Amino acid sequence: xxxxxxxxxxxxxxxxxxxxxxxxxxxxxxxxxxxxxxxxxxxxxxxxxxxxxxxxxxxxxxxxxxxxxxxxxxxxxxxxxxxxxxxxxxxxxxxxxxxxxxxxxxxxxxxxxxxx
Amino acid sequence: xxxxxxxxxxxxxxxxxxxxxxxxxxxxxxxxxxxxxxxxxxxxxxxxxxxxxxxxxxxxxxxxxxxxxxxxxxxxxxxxxxxxxxxxxxxxxxxxxxxxxxxxxxxxxxxxxxx
Numbered sequence: 001x002x003x004x005x006x007x008x009x010x011x012x013x014x015x016x017x018x019x020x021x022x023x024x025x026x027x028x029x030x031x032x033x034x035x036x037x038x039x040x041x042x043x044x045x046x047x048x049x050x051x052x053x054x055x056x057x058x059x060x061x062x063x064x065x066x067x068x069x070x071x072x073x074x075x076x077x078x079x080x081x082x083x084x085x086x087x088x089x090x091x092x093x094x095x096x097x098x099x100x101x102x103x104x105x106x107x108x109x110x111x112x113x114x115x116x
Numbered sequence: 117x118x119x120x121x122x123x124x125x126x127x128x129x130x131x132x133x134x135x136x137x138x139x140x141x142x143x144x145x146x147x148x149x150x151x152x153x154x155x156x157x158x159x160x161x162x163x164x165x166x167x168x169x170x171x172x173x174x175x176x177x178x179x180x181x182x183x184x185x186x187x188x189x190x191x192x193x194x195x196x197x198x199x200x201x202x203x204x205x206x207x208x209x210x211x212x213x214x215x216x217x218x219x220x221x222x223x224x225x226x227x228x229x230x231x
Binding site for chain 2: 032034036041042043044045046049051090092094097101102103104105106107108109
C-alpha cells in the first residue's frame with residue numbers, strides 16, 4: 001500500500017525567506033504526486049502535480065517541486081514566502097486500485113506560519 | 117468553469133441521526149471521490165464513484181454510503197451518527213482515467229458537527 005510522510009508538522013519562516021517542505025512517499029510503481037494547500041476552514045487547492053517527464057515542476061503562486069526517485073521524495077519549494085502563504089500544505093500520492101478506481105493518499109500535512 | 121460545489125457547508129446533528137451531503141463535480145468530470153478530514157486521522161479516502169458505479173471504498177463502516185447520479189452529482193449518507201463522525205467532508209472530482217485527467221479537484225467541504 002502507498003504511504004506519504006511529511007516529517008515537519010509545523011514550520012515558521014519569516015516573510016521573504018525561502019521555504020522547503022519535505023515529502024517522502026512509498027509506492028511500488030511510478031507515482032503520481034501532488035501538493036495541495038488548505039487555508040483554515042477551506043477545501044484543498046491544487047498547487048502542482050507530477051505525472052512524468054521533467055522532474056522539476058512549476059505550480060501556482062510561485063511554488064515548485066522536485067521529484068527525486070532515488071530518494072522517494074517530492075519536496076515543495078518557494079524562493080520568497082509571502083504572508084498570504086500561511087496555510088497547511090499536503091503532499092499526496094495517487095494510485096489506481098483496480099476497476100478504473102483511483103485514490104489519493106495524503107500525508108499528515110505541514111502547517112506553515114509566516115512571521116511578518 | 118465552475119469548480120466543485122458542496123452543500124450544505126455546515127451541519128449540526130445529534131448522535132443517532134443520519135445525514136446526507138451533496139457534491140456537484142466540475143462540468144465534464146465523471147468521477148467523484150469523498151474524503152473525511154479530522155485532526156486525529158488526517159485526510160482519509162471514503163469512496164469513489166465513476167459513471168454511477170462505486171469503484172472503490174476505503175476502510176469505513178457500512179454506515180457510510182454514497183451514490184452517483186446520471187449527471188455525475190454525488191451524495192454521501194452517514195447513518196446512525198456518532199460523535200467521531202464530526203469532520204470536514206471533502207468531495208473531489210476528476211475528468212477521466214488516464215494521465216492528467218486523473219488530477220482531483222476539491223470542493224470547499226461540508227463541516228459536520230455531531231453533538
